[in-house]
Amino acid sequence: MKIRILTVEHIMISITRMENGQNQEKFLSNSYIPHGDEYKINKKIDKWDINYRFSSIYQFEWIVGGSYNQDGIKNVLWIDLIGNFYRQRQVMFKGEYQNNQNGGGSYDKTGIKKGKWIELSNKFQIIYQGMYQNGKKVDKRISILGSLINLKNQLIMMSRELKLDCNQKLAQVFQVFKSIIFSSFQFKLSYISRICVIVRSLLEIKQVNLILLSQ
Structure with a gap:
């Protein structure tokens, strides 16, 4: 799986995800950046990373990511984006996954x-x-x-x-x-x-x- 960041005059305008040369999706600048749970067409393996910057005066930085196991389930430590993430709604969740669940607390079995x-x-x-x-x-x-x-x-x-x-x-x-x-x-x-x-x-x-x- 590859993540490609497209830029114009050093301003990020979209994120494109490709897996096996198919399933290409694009998200424009200042709209929301998707988090990994929205990709369920195929099983997710390998690693998922997103780089972002607030405006053109800042450097790109890694903000979100983690890895998947062979069953397409998130492995242990992840940093996820809140739904509808954009420059005025920058909330991220950091934690460990158990049974493909995470959040601001614990679950029982x-x-x-x-x-x-x-x-x-x-x-x-x-x-x-x-x-x-x-x-x-x-x-x-x-x-x-x-x-x-x-x-x-x-x-x-x-x-x-x-x-x-x-x-x-x-x-x-x-x-x-x-x-x-x-x-x-x-x-x-x-x-x-x-x-x-x-x-x-x-x-x-x-x-x-x-x-x-x-x-």
């Missing part, structure tokens, strides 16, 4: 989720953390992952989902600019809005990632 799990919402910026028993959620915490410039809207969405009072203790913010730590704040959404305005100019220079944990 019958394929039912068990124990501690971390899952993404459909729009991926909300992360659910909790426990599974007999395939059912028995405990749930919510995290929000994103940039400070989007923080206000995300908190509004979370407060609506949880029906929380805005004065309630909502979050702990970790690793802002990798050096400043905000923790155990009691705040209102209006206060969050002011934080967004203060750091907005900084965001033009550096992206800020944060995690909000409901308490």
Whole structure:
């Protein structure tokens, strides 16, 4: 199996997969990059790799891949892309496969989720953390992952989902600019809005990632 990266003026525009000279598929730049599970026409063997870069000023880098056994099942350690991956939705999963399954937690022998799990919402910026028993959620915490410039809207969405009072203790913010730590704040959404305005100019220079944990 061969993966060929097509470029025009050093900008990636498509990924083409070929196996035994057949089954050729192309995906344009800025659309989603497929993950390996979408290829089930023939058994998958050998190795699967995808290289990607955010824009023409960056170098290509390997982001996803792993190997398959002779039955076309993923072998042990893999890094997979989230569905509909593109430049504004860059989420990857790293872990080991057992019985052709992986995810943010463990399965029992019958394929039912068990124990501690971390899952993404459909729009991926909300992360659910909790426990599974007999395939059912028995405990749930919510995290929000994103940039400070989007923080206000995300908190509004979370407060609506949880029906929380805005004065309630909502979050702990970790690793802002990798050096400043905000923790155990009691705040209102209006206060969050002011934080967004203060750091907005900084965001033009550096992206800020944060995690909000409901308490």
